[in-house]
Amino acid sequence: MLGISRSKVFELLAAQELPLIHIGRSTRIPRNQLEEWIYGQVLWQPRAPHGLLGRLQSGGGAQD
Numbered sequence: 001m002l003g004i005s006r007s008k009v010f011e012l013l014a015a016q017e018l019p020l021i022h023i024g025r026s027t028r029i030p031r032n033q034l035e036e037w038i039y040g041q042v043l044w045q046p047r048a049p050h051g052l053l054g055r056l057q058s059g060g061g062a063q064d
Contacts, residue, residue: 001034 002009012018019033 001031002038 009018013020013027018029019037021028021030
């Protein structure tokens, strides 16, 4: 789901970066908490708006 190696997952678990639950001797990562964690990691910042989006945000949209 993350597209990373198994060893990297274990590194993140050891650093307590990923949500986890222990069931006996097994370690599991709850899917819904993993998805929330993934969304919390996304730091997408759009570049300066261009084209239609830029015109709409600057108030220079379609003319009547």
